[in-house]
Amino acid sequence: MANEIHDGRHAKVKIECDNLSKAFHVPGQDKLLHVLDRVSLKVYENEFLVILGPGQSGKTVLLNCIAGLIEPSAGETRIDGRPITGPGPDRGMVFQRYALFPWKTVEHNVAFGMAVRGVPLKERLSMAHYYIKMVGLEGFEKAYPAQLSGGMKQRVSIARAYANDPDILLMDEPFGALDAQTRYAMEQELRTIWEKERRTVLFVTNNIEEAIYLGDRVVVMSALPGRVKTEYPIDIPAPRNYTDPAFLALRKKVSDDTELVL
Amino acid sequence: MTLSKRGMAIIAPVVSIAIFILLWGLVSLNVSADFLPSPLAVLKEGIRLFHAKISGTSLIGHIGWSLSRVLIAFGLAIVLGLPIGLYMGWSRVFEKIVSPIFEVLRPIPPIAWIPIAILWLGVAEGSKIFICFVGAFVIMILNAYTGMRYVDPLLIDAAKSFGATRTQQFINVAIPACMPSIFAGVQNALSMSWMCVLAAEMVGARQGVGFIIIQGMDLNKPSMILVGMVIIGIVGSLLAAALRWIERLLCPWRRELV
Numbered sequence: 001m002a003n004e005i006h007d008g009r010h011a012k013v014k015i016e017c018d019n020l021s022k023a024f025h026v027p028g029q030d031k032l033l034h035v036l037d038r039v040s041l042k043v044y045e046n047e048f049l050v051i052l053g054p055g056q057s058g059k060t061v062l063l064n065c066i067a068g069l070i071e072p073s074a075g076e077t078r079i080d081g082r083p084i085t086g087p088g089p090d091r092g093m094v095f096q097r098y099a100l101f102p103w104k105t106v107e108h109n110v111a112f113g114m115a116v117r118g119v120p121l122k123e124r125l126s127m128a129h130y131y132i133k134m135v136g137l138e139g140f141e142k143a144y145p146a147q148l149s150g151g152m153k154q155r156v157s158i159a160r161a162y163a164n165d166p167d168i169l170l171m172d173e174p175f176g177a178l179d180a181q182t183r184y185a186m187e188q189e190l191r192t193i194w195e196k197e198r199r200t201v202l203f204v205t206n207n208i209e210e211a212i213y214l215g216d217r218v219v220v221m222s223a224l225p226g227r228v229k230t231e232y233p234i235d236i237p238a239p240r241n242y243t244d245p246a247f248l249a250l251r252k253k254v255s256d257d258t259e260l261v262l
Numbered sequence: 263m264t265l266s267k268r269g270m271a272i273i274a275p276v277v278s279i280a281i282f283i284l285l286w287g288l289v290s291l292n293v294s295a296d297f298l299p300s301p302l303a304v305l306k307e308g309i310r311l312f313h314a315k316i317s318g319t320s321l322i323g324h325i326g327w328s329l330s331r332v333l334i335a336f337g338l339a340i341v342l343g344l345p346i347g348l349y350m351g352w353s354r355v356f357e358k359i360v361s362p363i364f365e366v367l368r369p370i371p372p373i374a375w376i377p378i379a380i381l382w383l384g385v386a387e388g389s390k391i392f393i394c395f396v397g398a399f400v401i402m403i404l405n406a407y408t409g410m411r412y413v414d415p416l417l418i419d420a421a422k423s424f425g426a427t428r429t430q431q432f433i434n435v436a437i438p439a440c441m442p443s444i445f446a447g448v449q450n451a452l453s454m455s456w457m458c459v460l461a462a463e464m465v466g467a468r469q470g471v472g473f474i475i476i477q478g479m480d481l482n483k484p485s486m487i488l489v490g491m492v493i494i495g496i497v498g499s500l501l502a503a504a505l506r507w508i509e510r511l512l513c514p515w516r517r518e519l520v
Binding site for chain 1: 417425514
C-alpha cells in the first residue's frame, strides 16, 4: 500500500484519482463537453480535503466518479489501492439537496444504509440514535424531513452518511443551500464532529472561506474543462476563526491566486 | 382561530349544498315536474324506492350490485395495472416492449369496448366488470408509469451511494417515492370504473344504479332518474373520501394531506 510523507506525517493514501477525464455528449449537438480533464489527486487517510472550484469546474462530477455513480471516460480511481467498480458502503455521500427519503422518519433515514446491508432493526435504530445525537438532533427521531429546516435536514444527511460507518465521506456542497448564519454554524459543527470521529473527507465547495475553515488541504480546480489548478495546505491551527489575521491573509492569497470572484 | 377553522370545515360544505338544493328548488318551481322534479319530490321518490322492489331487487341491492362490479374491476386493475405501470417506468427495456401496445389501446374509450365485451362475455356480469376494468386499468398504468418516470434521480443516487441493489432501489426507494402519483391514479381509476359501471348497466342490465336510471327513463319518471343520479354522486364521493382516508393512513409523511 502506498505510504507517503505528507505534511511531515507518515500518511497512507486513501483515495487516488489517476488521470480522470470525463466528457458528456451535448444533447442535439455533435460535440463533447469536457468536464474533467486528466485530474489526478491523492487523498490521505483521515484527511479533510476540500475541492474548491467555480461552477462547471467538474467538482461534482469528480465526486460522483469517486462515489462510483458516474463512470469516467478515461482514467481510474483507486481506494486503498484497489480500482473502484461502483458505489459501495465504504463511501458515504452527503448531497447539496439533502436527498433524504421524505417517507422515512429521521431515524429510518439515518438507518437506511444499515437496512440496505441487512442489519437487524433494533441494532440499526440504536446506531441511528447515536448518530442523531451526534449531530444534535435528539428528540427529532420520529420527525419527517418535511418538518425540518434546511440545516436540520443536512444534519440528518450527515448522520445518515456517518451511520453506515464508511471510511470515506464525500460531501457535495452540503451547505450550499443554507443561509449564511446556518452555514457558519454547520461548518463549525462538521469540523467538531470530524475531530471526534475522524474519517477521510472529500468536501466540494465554491466558497473560499468554507474551504479554508474546514480543510487540512484545499485543492483548487479551474472550469471547462475541470483541471486541478493548484493546492494549498491549510496549517491554521484549530479552532479556526473567520476573522483571524492568518485566516484572512490566506483567504486573500487564495482569491488573488485563483481569481475567483467570491 | 382553530375553532373557527374547524367550524368552517363543517359549515362550508353544508352551506354550499344547501344553496345548491335551494337553487334547484327555485328552478323546479318554475318548470313542469316532468322536466325537473323538485328536491322534495326526488327525496320522496327515493324513500318510496327504498321500501319498494325495483324489478325484484331493493334499492340497496341495486347499489350493492353496482358497487361489487366496480370494486372487483377496480381491484383487478390495481393488482394488474400497478405492477405493469411501475415496471414500465423503471425498466427501459420493458417500456420499449409494452408502451407501443399501450399507446394504441390507451385512446380507446372504455365505452367503446361495450359491444365487443358483450360479444365475448355476454350481457351478464363478465362484460360489465370487463368494461370497468379496462377504464381503471389504463388509468392505473398511466399514473404508475408517469409517477415512476418522475422519481427524483437524486433519491436513487442516494440509495446507490449506500450500495443498494437495483431491486432495493426499486422496492425501497422508487415505489415509495411514487406513492403520491399512485394514489392520484387510484382515485382517478376508481371514479373511472364508477363511471363505466353506469354506462355498462345502461346497456342491458337487470340490476344496478344504471338500470334504475334507464328504468326511470322507460317509465317516464324524471324523479326516479334523479334518484339514481344523486345516488351515483353520493356513493362516488364516499368512495373518494374512503380512498383519501386510506392515503392519509399509508402516507403519514405527506403534510399537505392532513
